[in-house]
Amino acid sequence: xxxxxxxxxxxxxxxxxxxxxxxxxxxxxxxxxxxxxxxxxxxxxxxxxxxxxxxxxxxxxxxxxxxxxxxxxxxxxxxxxxxxxxxxxxxxxxxxxxxxxxxxxxxxxxxxxxxxxxxxxxxxxxxxxxxxxxxxxxxxxxxxxxxxxxxxxxxxxxxxxxxxxxxxxxxxxxxxxxxx
Amino acid sequence: xxxxxxxxxxxxxxxxxxxxxxxxxxxxxxxxxxxxxxxxxxxxxxxxxxxxxxxxxxxxxxxxxxxxxxxxxxxxxxxxxxxxxxxxxxxxxxxxxxxxxxxxxxxxxxxxxxxxxxxxxxxxxxxxxxxxxxxxxxxxxxxxxxxxxxxxxxxxxxxxxxxxxxxxxxxxxxxxxxxx
Numbered sequence: 001x002x003x004x005x006x007x008x009x010x011x012x013x014x015x016x017x018x019x020x021x022x023x024x025x026x027x028x029x030x031x032x033x034x035x036x037x038x039x040x041x042x043x044x045x046x047x048x049x050x051x052x053x054x055x056x057x058x059x060x061x062x063x064x065x066x067x068x069x070x071x072x073x074x075x076x077x078x079x080x081x082x083x084x085x086x087x088x089x090x091x092x093x094x095x096x097x098x099x100x101x102x103x104x105x106x107x108x109x110x111x112x113x114x115x116x117x118x119x120x121x122x123x124x125x126x127x128x129x130x131x132x133x134x135x136x137x138x139x140x141x142x143x144x145x146x147x148x149x150x151x152x153x154x155x156x157x158x159x160x161x162x163x164x165x166x167x168x169x170x171x172x173x174x175x176x177x178x179x180x
Numbered sequence: 181x182x183x184x185x186x187x188x189x190x191x192x193x194x195x196x197x198x199x200x201x202x203x204x205x206x207x208x209x210x211x212x213x214x215x216x217x218x219x220x221x222x223x224x225x226x227x228x229x230x231x232x233x234x235x236x237x238x239x240x241x242x243x244x245x246x247x248x249x250x251x252x253x254x255x256x257x258x259x260x261x262x263x264x265x266x267x268x269x270x271x272x273x274x275x276x277x278x279x280x281x282x283x284x285x286x287x288x289x290x291x292x293x294x295x296x297x298x299x300x301x302x303x304x305x306x307x308x309x310x311x312x313x314x315x316x317x318x319x320x321x322x323x324x325x326x327x328x329x330x331x332x333x334x335x336x337x338x339x340x341x342x343x344x345x346x347x348x349x350x351x352x353x354x355x356x357x358x359x360x
Binding site: 014080081124131133151152154164165176 | 188194216217218219225227229263264308311329331334337341342344345348350352353355356
């Protein structure tokens, strides 16, 4: 995995892909599947929706860090299965044959098989709305990976795969952040 | 436009499409382009990131309502242009030849040309993080529309068009909300 400039990390999330979020509770690592995410700032800052109903939430609250890992379409069945079992009784890294890779800043592991990984610190929890606010502190992409298409959950059990990419850079030049 | 069950409205947003958000300040209607959105609950509740830097924010704060309109790929150039000019000096409905349609609950207009529209009430503003929390109160889709592919902003001036749709309903059955 190659390190990515932090100023570009929000571009991994802005399109709204399904992501995997890893945590480490001091003893074990866990993974949850998440579709309810949002960019809050270019720096980057992200919001995710989670709460007591996710086993990972306790570790997130306690250690205040996680990794957002971005899978691609070839991993969809694993992603769905990760989202339909619980870390309470399952070692998801072992069960789904995913490789934890130590990050540089946080104790939650990167996922080697993913297209990209973002190490994050929890900067706030808005409990009223189940929103966890995350600051990205290191980001990585795997340039050797051939499959780069992410998937977007519709919410009804279907998923939309990335299609064509359209370029509107010129038209948007005045609104793009500096340093991209 | 045909009314859509509110219990299905979150499925219009979960994949993370670029959306148009309309507001009405008592005199004029305005439109902003937004990519930083998230589902917060199935009921539906949504979060959007906005603040003083958007002309629409004043109307959103004052009247506490808006419409989330979902455009498709054939509208991309308009969507980008709407996002690169300001309602402070532009009547965007006139300039971009979009048709405002009265909603049933809120004063902000639906956009006739869009694939779907969701009337929303502001339920909270988390000012610390520039998050506006919206409750969907009525939703509509245009079943006659042939182009149904939405677009997803990457954040660097490029946009990903919806590709294939993959069905994992059976695998996800245990986790889908009732009433879908």
